[in-house]
Amino acid sequence: MSAGVITLTTDFGLADAYVGVMKGVILGVNPDARIIDLSHVIPAQDVVAAAFLLESAWRYFPAGSVHVVVVDPGVGTQRPRLCIERDGHRFVGPDNGCLAPALSDSLRPARRVGAAYAPAAVDLPADVTAHRLENAAYFGRNVSATFEGRDVFASVAAHLTLGVAPSALGPTATTVQALPAFRAPVTPAGVSGVVLSVDRFGNLISDVHLDQLGANPVVTVGSQSIVGVERTYGVSPGLKAVVGSSGYLEVAVAGGSAAATLGVGVGASVEVR
Amino acid sequence: MSAGVITLTTDFGLADAYVGVMKGVILGVNPDARIIDLSHVIPAQDVVAAAFLLESAWRYFPAGSVHVVVVDPGVGTQRPRLCIERDGHRFVGPDNGCLAPALSDSLRPARRVGAAYAPAAVDLPADVTAHRLENAAYFGRNVSATFEGRDVFASVAAHLTLGVAPSALGPTATTVQALPAFRAPVTPAGVSGVVLSVDRFGNLISDVHLDQLGANPVVTVGSQSIVGVERTYGVSPGLKAVVGSSGYLEVAVAGGSAAATLGVGVGASVEVR
Amino acid sequence: MSAGVITLTTDFGLADAYVGVMKGVILGVNPDARIIDLSHVIPAQDVVAAAFLLESAWRYFPAGSVHVVVVDPGVGTQRPRLCIERDGHRFVGPDNGCLAPALSDSLRPARRVGAAYAPAAVDLPADVTAHRLENAAYFGRNVSATFEGRDVFASVAAHLTLGVAPSALGPTATTVQALPAFRAPVTPAGVSGVVLSVDRFGNLISDVHLDQLGANPVVTVGSQSIVGVERTYGVSPGLKAVVGSSGYLEVAVAGGSAAATLGVGVGASVEVR
Numbered sequence: 107m108s109a110g111v112i113t114l115t116t117d118f119g120l121a122d123a124y125v126g127v128m129k130g131v132i133l134g135v136n137p138d139a140r141i142i143d144l145s146h147v148i149p150a151q152d153v154v155a156a157a158f159l160l161e162s163a164w165r166y167f168p169a170g171s172v173h174v175v176v177v178d179p180g181v182g183t184q185r186p187r188l189c190i191e192r193d194g195h196r197f198v199g200p201d202n203g204c205l206a207p208a209l210s211d212s213l214r215p216a217r218r219v220g221a222a223y224a225p226a227a228v229d230l231p232a233d234v235t236a237h238r239l240e241n242a243a244y245f246g247r248n249v250s251a252t253f254e255g256r257d258v259f260a261s262v263a264a265h266l267t268l269g270v271a272p273s274a275l276g277p278t279a280t281t282v283q284a285l286p287a288f289r290a291p292v293t294p295a296g297v298s299g300v301v302l303s304v305d306r307f308g309n310l311i312s313d314v315h316l317d318q319l320g321a322n323p324v325v326t327v328g329s330q331s332i333v334g335v336e337r338t339y340g341v342s343p344g345l346k347a348v349v350g351s352s353g354y355l356e357v358a359v360a361g362g363s364a365a366a367t368l369g370v371g372v373g374a375s376v377e378v379r
Numbered sequence: 380m381s382a383g384v385i386t387l388t389t390d391f392g393l394a395d396a397y398v399g400v401m402k403g404v405i406l407g408v409n410p411d412a413r414i415i416d417l418s419h420v421i422p423a424q425d426v427v428a429a430a431f432l433l434e435s436a437w438r439y440f441p442a443g444s445v446h447v448v449v450v451d452p453g454v455g456t457q458r459p460r461l462c463i464e465r466d467g468h469r470f471v472g473p474d475n476g477c478l479a480p481a482l483s484d485s486l487r488p489a490r491r492v493g494a495a496y497a498p499a500a501v502d503l504p505a506d507v508t509a510h511r512l513e514n515a516a517y518f519g520r521n522v523s524a525t526f527e528g529r530d531v532f533a534s535v536a537a538h539l540t541l542g543v544a545p546s547a548l549g550p551t552a553t554t555v556q557a558l559p560a561f562r563a564p565v566t567p568a569g570v571s572g573v574v575l576s577v578d579r580f581g582n583l584i585s586d587v588h589l590d591q592l593g594a595n596p597v598v599t600v601g602s603q604s605i606v607g608v609e610r611t612y613g614v615s616p617g618l619k620a621v622v623g624s625s626g627y628l629e630v631a632v633a634g635g636s637a638a639a640t641l642g643v644g645v646g647a648s649v650e651v652r
Numbered sequence: 653m654s655a656g657v658i659t660l661t662t663d664f665g666l667a668d669a670y671v672g673v674m675k676g677v678i679l680g681v682n683p684d685a686r687i688i689d690l691s692h693v694i695p696a697q698d699v700v701a702a703a704f705l706l707e708s709a710w711r712y713f714p715a716g717s718v719h720v721v722v723v724d725p726g727v728g729t730q731r732p733r734l735c736i737e738r739d740g741h742r743f744v745g746p747d748n749g750c751l752a753p754a755l756s757d758s759l760r761p762a763r764r765v766g767a768a769y770a771p772a773a774v775d776l777p778a779d780v781t782a783h784r785l786e787n788a789a790y791f792g793r794n795v796s797a798t799f800e801g802r803d804v805f806a807s808v809a810a811h812l813t814l815g816v817a818p819s820a821l822g823p824t825a826t827t828v829q830a831l832p833a834f835r836a837p838v839t840p841a842g843v844s845g846v847v848l849s850v851d852r853f854g855n856l857i858s859d860v861h862l863d864q865l866g867a868n869p870v871v872t873v874g875s876q877s878i879v880g881v882e883r884t885y886g887v888s889p890g891l892k893a894v895v896g897s898s899g900y901l902e903v904a905v906a907g908g909s910a911a912a913t914l915g916v917g918v919g920a921s922v923e924v925r
Contacts (some may be wrong), residue, residue, distance in 0.1 A: 110410075111406055111410075113399065113404075115401070115505045117853075118690070118851070118852060119851070119852030120393065120692075120693060121691055121693045121851075121852065122691065122705070122849070122851045122852060123690045123691055123705045123706075123708055123709040124851075125689075126659060126689055126690040126709055127692070127708070127709050127712045129688045130657075130659070130688065130709065130712040130713035130714070133657055133688070133711070133713065133714055134713065134714045137656070137686070137714065138409070140406060141404070142402045142403065143391070143398075143399055144396045144399035144401055145394055145395065145396055145399070147393060147394045147767060148850065149851055151907060158397070159396045160396075160402070161418045162396055163396040163399055163400050163403065164925075166403040166404050166407070166529065167403035167406065167407065168403070168406055168410065171403075179885075179906075179907060180887065181885065182884030182886075183884060183886065183887070184881065188432065221863075231684065236788065249896045251883045251884045252884060252894060252895075252896055252897045253897030256712065256897065257897075259425075260690060275787070303395070303871050305392070305394075305395045305397075306390070306392030306423065307390075307423055313768065330709050331558060337455065337524045338454065338455030338456060338457075338524045338525060338594060339454065339455070339458070339525060340456065340538060341452065341453065349527065349528030350525055350526075351523045351525045351530075360452075361424060361452060366552075370746075383683070384676075384679055384683075386672060386676070389831070393666065413679060415672050415676065415679070416671075416672055417669045417672040418667055418669055418672070419666075420666060420667045432668070432669045433669075433867065435669055435673070436669040436672055436673050439676040439677050439802065440676035440679065440680065441676070441679055441680045444676075448864075509837070516797045546712065561690070570837045576668070578665070578667075578668045578670075579663070579664060579665030579667065579668060579696065580663075580696055589666060595734065610728060610797045611727065611728030611729060611798060612725075612727065612728070613728075613729065613795045614726065615726065615728070621798060623798055623799075624753045624798045624802065624803075634697060634725060635727075648676030
């Protein structure tokens with residue numbers, strides 16, 4: 107099952123050697139590991155952005171993959187470090203909510219309250235396995251207080267691809283930090299979404315999921331309303347609503363940028379009626 | 380022959396997970412595929428820029444490589460999807476001109492008319508093999524209308540590296556979209572080039588090819604004329620003309636940026652006399 | 653020992669195909685090479701920035717790794733090209749100082765004079781092995797004067813991972829360009845550091861090394877003084893001094909940017925008393 111695949115999601119950027127060094131550590135432990143970058147330009151210390159990106163990506167990797175997330179404002183402090191298993195995948199990173207996709211929606215708070223996705227502790231049932239990373243045998247030789255991505259997470263992930271059992275990494279975690287499920291709250295008037303991400307094309311990606319859309323929805327963002335949801339970005343001009351490739355409602359402009367056209371970005375309201 | 384190498388050229392950017400997800404799909408099909416990024420910051424939906432970049436790159440990869448280009452304004456619409464073979468390489472992407480380097484210059488319109496490289500349909504001779512991607516057995520499980528890079532092109536490319544024959548992918552294509560050969564028009568007064576790309580150093584890369592240069596050329600760009608073509612970027616100050624590493628005439632400034640010095644960019648005229 | 657790992661450090665940027673083409677050349681020579689990007693956005697032609705980045709990274713790779721640096725204002729000119737060996741690692745690039753981390757501090761000028769790290773020739777003792785890259789049998793088929801990263805360095809690095817001995821590459825080099833050791837000068841008043849790098853978090857990374865810090869240091873940068881050095885970036889507000897993951901003194905702001913807070917960047921003075 108173990109595919110030897112490790113994905114990396116960080117806020118380290120592409121200019122510095124931080125990401126390359128993590129890969130060096132991985133190859134020192136498992137020379138055959140396959141390392142895939144998901145993103146290294148997560149907004150600095152934005153745990154929610156990291157989790158939303160990982161949510162859209164992890165299912166497309168082979169079973170046995172290890173997904174490392176290092177968006178870690180608390181690096182070097184006492185916050186726990188985790189390995190969580192789900193559906194044959196392993197998720198490794200700090201216990202601050204960035205690993206939320208490792209928890210099925212049924213384990214997470216059902217809906218955000220207010221516009222922001224705030225981390226909160228949840229109790230895990232016995233059949234969900236999460237372990238704290240405490241066994242230094244699987245860490246690098248010297249563990250710094252400023253770069254656990256290199257000294258802890260990369261090293262542990264590489265050992266996992268060699269067949270180390272998560273239970274060898276440390277004690278079971280019964281409570282972990284989670285984010286609410288990425289589903290907009292439902293109100294009597296409709297669904298109150300927010301923009302969670304703006305992609306390179308200027309598409310506004312909301313937290314309104316496909317399964318929250320009724321027939322003939324009207325989508326309002328900024329001062330504009332859009333009637334109906336289209337199948338493709340298409341080529342006709344003007345704003346349109348589309349269900350994007352991850353199952354979330356997007357507002358787009360064919361051949362242009364909805365973000366620029368509307369002058370809105372992450373955090374903007376997307377109301378569906 | 381099959382090297383298991385897949386190159387990726389897209390306009391997806393580096394912030395989102397789109398590229399990483401394509402790689403996950405590839406590794407799910409062929410865990411041993413070697414995936415190389417050519418560029419993911421092609422200007423959004425700029426088919427010509429993608430083709431010009433690929434033109435400079437593909438010959439440096441081993442025979443058997445699969446070159447995937449996803450610059451695809453028409454994603455999800457009825458435009459065909461192609462696999463074209465050339466000199467032991469396979470080229471996979473939408474049929475919109477971005478795969479033009481898969482066609483030798485003799486198959487493509489000889490020269491652009493006007494400043495822009497516009498896609499146009501060309502008829503293929505019987506000895507050039509191109510196939511439409513229609514056999515869903517080689518696609519992902521669910522094919523979205525918004526992300527064929529993930530659901531079609533990545534999956535097909537991975538199957539090709541496993542030895543699937545292009546003829547298994549779908550029917551033969553006899554007509555495909557092509558771009559004119561990347562050669563500036565010749566006029567009675569000389570060669571009328573345009574800048575097709577500006578690299579990170581500010582070098583202005585034109586569509587005037589080495590084989591279009593006579594002895595002692597005079598190169599005019601913006602309000603400046605440069606006498607002669609040099610062998611290296613060198614270290615002496617001032618504007619110079621150089622034949623770049625892909626065989627195209629460049630205008631450069633040693634230790635500086637020709638683009639900034641001249642205040643010009645893509646689309647600027649480069650006249651050679 | 654040979655791990656087949658090749659790291660790449662360049663100023664080529666991520667938009668163009670230059671880096672991808674180097675990887676194509678490598679895979680054409682050694683289809684099993686593992687290629688890791690350290691950075692491709694080194695400031696253009698900034699040899700010192702490349703060397704400082706490599707200094708922080710190379711020790712985290714397995715023995716046998718080949719570290720290629722192509723920051724090369726003199727490409728195509730007569731400056732030598734080198735392979736230097738150190739502690740089981742090989743360093744490949746132009747002889748302009750960018751390979752300085754291949755030389756232990758004892759071989760390099762002990763301290764910079766003035767604020768800048770300037771390359772200077774040093775004589776190598778007999779037990780340090782450095783070779784000039786002159787044997788064209790290990791180059792690409794055609795060597796351009798404008799892209800030796802592709803035609804020389806990538807090809808040579810790949811051959812090294814196949815077991816080619818450095819001595820086969822060309823004659824021994826007895827004098828090479830080096831940079832002073834990355835250690836700030838010590839003055840009667842303290843240690844006179846400069847900022848060598850600013851990372852994505854706005855941390856100001858100086859050339860004051862951990863081993864140059866006494867007890868209870870006071871760090872002055874811009875108009876601000878900081879008393880004491882902390883173990884982590886932490887979460888309390890305000891400026892702090894931290895020993896970063898590479899052993900160098902950094903000035904940081906938890907959850908913010910020291911560079912933005914202080915309005916300073918590379919080259920700023922960091923005085924320690």
